[in-house]
Amino acid sequence: MESPVIHHTIPEDEKIYRRPIALYFGGPWTTRQQEILDKRAIKWDCSYEFVLNDDFADTINSYSNARADSDKNYFDYCMLIHSGISEVYSPKVWTDSYTHNGFRYPRLILKDGFIRDKNKVKRFFLRDEVIDLLGKTLEEHTEYEYIEFKRLKNV
Numbered sequence: 001m002e003s004p005v006i007h008h009t010i011p012e013d014e015k016i017y018r019r020p021i022a023l024y025f026g027g028p029w030t031t032r033q034q035e036i037l038d039k040r041a042i043k044w045d046c047s048y049e050f051v052l053n054d055d056f057a058d059t060i061n062s063y064s065n066a067r068a069d070s071d072k073n074y075f076d077y078c079m080l081i082h083s084g085i086s087e088v089y090s091p092k093v094w095t096d097s098y099t100h101n102g103f104r105y106p107r108l109i110l111k112d113g114f115i116r117d118k119n120k121v122k123r124f125f126l127r128d129e130v131i132d133l134l135g136k137t138l139e140e141h142t143e144y145e146y147i148e149f150k151r152l153k154n155v
Contacts, residue, residue, distance in 0.1 A: 017113035017125050019151045021091075023135045024098060025106045026145035027052060033143035049104045056106035057095040059142050064093055075134075079115045082133040083126075087118035091126070106144065113151065 028034045041051040063074035072080075075090035092111040097104045110131075114123040131149050139146035 016151055019113060019153060021110040021113055021126070021131060021149055022098075022152050023108040023110070023131070023138070023149045024147040025056065025108070025139075025142075026147055027105070028143050029139070029145045030143045053095075053097050053104060053106050056142065056144055060093065060095045060108055078134050078137055079126075079130070082130045082137070083115060083124065085115065085117075085124055088115045088124065089118075090115055108138070109152075 028037060037048065037051050037055060040055070041048045044051065066073050072089070075093055076088065079088050079090045080086060090110070091114060094109050095106055096109060098107050099105075110126070113126040115126055116123055128149075135146040135149055138144070
């Protein structure tokens with residue numbers, strides 16, 4: 001009798017989509033946002049780096065919350081718009097930072113490279129073009145410069 005356990009091997013090209021994705025951001029690209037962060041750093045009596053990363057994290061956390069009239073959040077809607085697939089859910093997101101030339105800048109981490117269908121069962125690969133469009137959309141809405149994205153081996 002055969003074992004009921006089926007060994008599922010992951011195709012080599014699919015392994016890359018299981019990796020987390022990091023979107024790298026720089027400082028604010030608008031004068032308005034720059035002035036807000038400058039004033040906040042003075043008011044809080046803390047470093048500009050702290051305010052920069054804290055504000056970015058707060059913004060992303062608010063975008064991660066589901067809207068009151070739906071069970072979808074900002075990222076779900078972005079994936080729907082940029083992928084063209086209706087009724088999809090984005091991967092889980094969180095923020096951290098990276099260091100460049102001795103300064104800390106914000107980055108956004110996507111848990112993996114899949115978007116899921118309305119039942120959160122079927123997965124669709126998250127193409128590079130869609131990730132890049134997400135970064136550019138976030139740049140426009142958050143006023144933080146989008147630099148690039150990378151598929152990470154681990155976080």
